[in-house]
Amino acid sequence: MIFDRKNLTDNQLLDLYKRILKPRLIEEKMLILIRQGKVSKWFSGIGQEAISVGVTAVLDSDEYILPMHRNLGVFTGRDIPLYRLFSQWQGKVNGFTKGRDRSFHFGTQQYKIIGMISHLGPQLGVADGIALANKLKKNGKVTAVFTGEGATSEGDFHEALNIASVWELPVMFVIENNGYGLSTPTNEQYRCENLADKGKGYGMESHIVDGNNILEVFNLLSELKASMKKNPRPVLLEFKTFRMRGHEEASGTKYVPQELMDMWAIKDPVENYRKYLTENGVLTTDFDAALHAEIKKDIDESLAIANAEPEIEASLSEELNDVYKPYVFEQVNPSEEKENIRFIDAISTSLRQSMKRHDNSVIMGQDIAEYGGAFKITDGFVAQFGKERVINTPICESAVVSAGMGLSINGYKAIVEMQFADFVSTGFNPIVNLLAKSHYRWLEKADVVVRMPCGGGTQAGPFHSQTNEAWFTKTPGLKVVYPAFPYDAKGLLNTSINDPNPVLFFEHKQLYRSVYQEVPKNYYTIPLGKAALLKEGNQVTIISFGAAVHWALDTLAKNPEISADLLDLRTLQPLDTEAIFASVKKTGRVIIYQEDSMFGGIASDISAMIMENCFKYLDAPVKRVASLDSPIPFTKALEDQYLPKGRFENDLKELLAY
Structure with a gap:
């Protein structure tokens, strides 16, 4: 492995060493904890640290990074307190997800890190959006997003690269090509020689980088970042590396030929960089030992903090309240004009x-x-x-x-x-x-x-x-x-x-x-979750929304003798159950009218809710009217048969006669 320090000072070289050593020592500790059953899941990045560390070292602290589950160096590189990471991995309250998600499936605005979801591909598009916002702000910021060679087969990869190229977004697309997607080797995943070649199809600059050489990563990305600030554009980066552990620890590496493991072990990014610094008089044995001791002390102390935290206690109200971001409705009244x-x-x-x-x-x-x-x-x-x-x-x-x-x-x-x-x-x-x-x-x-x-x-x-x-x-x-x-x-x-x-x-x-x-004419607002009572009556409650509301109005206009509450839901989530139950309790009969097909439609849930909450007030079974359980057809005769308009009046009258 050939290292070229270019114009980097000794302090810069040592800073990169500290950055690459820290995730390695944490990983080694995690492997011990896994064997002891103190951590439930671990996705190791051993052998790939130079990529995460290099990318993070190049970007400013206020530039967004979107890592994956093998990028511990991103999180340590942003100086997240280790006890918070350990709490996250143990599902403790000082983590980032309140125990709701594991490992690196989280983000933090404080550290400008946006975590992944297991579907992988969408985070590439998220990076596009972040970069678009930066471009609109004209702030010269660059966004970096990670993916693996396996996820480059997903449609989201192609969509995100195409958008970034068309919109000229300053995104570094980082592919960690580590040889295997779980157990599937690269020769069963794609046929091009290099994934970087895909950049040509999008008119995008691309580079192949030795992902185990921290100085090659750092120097190239430093140049690219400076260039992208002056000339905003996306860049595709394929980092050649290898995964020295299993997809996750439980899966092992038996499917990997031993000679491949041996070859990449020689290319270890931490050991080779340590050797280079030592041979060039930048790193002394004493400094190295002191650095190891300092990091290990931080690890042990942080683990003690996380271990001392109590287990999360389930709170029903907190779980439900956090599904949506709290929002206080701002009432803006309509004008008379x-x-x-x-x-x-x-x-x-x-x-x-x-x-x-x-x-x-x-x-x-x-x-x-x-x-x-x-x-x-x-x-x-x-x-x-x-x-x-x-x-x-x-x-x-x-x-x-x-x-x-x-x-x-x-x-x-x-x-x-x-x-x-x-x-x-x-x-x-x-x-x-x-x-x-x-x-x-x-x-x-x-x-x-x-x-x-x-x-x-x-x-x-x-x-x-x-x-x-x-x-x-x-x-x-x-x-x-x-x-x-x-x-x-x-x-x-x-x-x-x-x-x-x-x-x-x-x-x-x-x-x-x-x-x-x-x-x-003016700007005004209407709260979500409030139904509209369009007509009032005492014989039956008609619940509807969308075009079916107008169809119901037509039916009532043809049958003026029917005294009905007509409830236009307007919002389906949140649902105005209060208005629904009040009307049903008043009329004792209810028919739910939707355009969607019957099975699995929202009418089914509304019907069940009424049966559970208003059963004693009902004088007849809850009736649902919906389209046929088939795809919607093209020709008018077939579409008319499909839609429920021709059936509603008869079903309504049958309900009233029950």
Whole structure:
């Protein structure tokens, strides 16, 4: 191994030695604790320390790093007190996740480290969002994100690199190519000679680096960082290294040929660097011994602190309260001045007024800039707010949602437009596993609104007509809003953008240009979780949302003899159970009307809640009316059969006659 100190001083060389030695000594202690059963899980980075240490040493303390579970050198390099790391690994209260997640699955704004999720890929898109925020701030900061060679096969890897290249984002994409994805060798993972070659496909600068040579890592990255500050751009870095331990300790390394282990043992990054410093008179035996003693003392003392901490006691209220970031609703009352506008105009006006109100807001989506979006909702936005805040995205929903999370982490509000709600399936993972769980896991908000043009009635077929709210109402940590009227759409979207929690905002396409209403011209807000009682009666409670609210109104208009409470939920998560139960207790009969297919829809949960809480008040079984349990078809005759509009009136009358 050839080391080139270039212009580094002896003190700089010794600082790098301290940095690389510390995680190695911690790891050695962890292996002892694993054998003693005092740590439940450990993902070793022995043999790879030079990469984590080098990247962290190059970046400023206020520049974000997104590591993985083998990057202890990132955490020690940011000088996190060791007792906090030990507490995290033991699931103690002084850790970073209150015992809710393990090992390195956490982040900390204090140290500008953003932890991974086990799905790996989304953190690459998060880095894009963080870098985008830095670019908007014009602060010259660089972001570094780690991944392994195995995760380069994920779609998120390709999406994130493409976005970073197209948007010219200052991101260091760090690939630790350590030979194996768990037990699968690289020759079973990809066919290109070097992963760095993939950079060419994105028009991206790339480098192959000896990941075991701390000086090569440090010197190259120092040059790149200085260059990226002057010329913001992404860089793909493939670090050749090797994993000397198992994927995690329990898996072992029996699948690795011994000659490979022997070859890489010779390339040990710590021992080779120590030898170089010693031979060149930079490191003395006494200093080395003193440094070992100092680090080991810190380890032992920190372990004692963590061991002395009591085990976490379960608190039901704390667990539930931490699912969402606390948010105090800000009431802004509507003005007297109104205008008669369509549903689509209410959405557009809300976005305009919210972007004026929040100069840290960014809207992203396919074709939303000059073209104005598939439904022309953002037409004219570029002229008003500029292309920096109204951003066309490539067709890559997963990375765009993840980038929204990155924007939130770095102080922005992100609004993501799905061209159609159906397309959210390709962005599903970061929504349900990243946005939804971040506050619960490590108290980090996900200030992202995902707008969802949805619904049938337009003969658009199986891929453009779904109303898929039930995919998300099931997931704790998400809020789900589904208005039926322009007035509600404007006020609820304003509130959703104010709310620092992730919101799925459903907009029924058939309502866009068919429903008009007198809507206040000014900016105003409506609280989430409050249903609207549209009609009052005493015979039956009709519970609905979205386009089905209008279908219910049509049915009641045809049958004026029916005395019904019509409850428009408006928000599905949080759900206004108080209004639901009050109405059911009054009428004794309830029918739940949804456009989604029957099985697994939110009507099923509402029905169960009513049965559990209002059973003694019921005069008839709870009735659900929904679309067929099939994909939504294209031709009008088939779509009409699929949708519940033709069945609701008969089912309502049967319920009244029970």
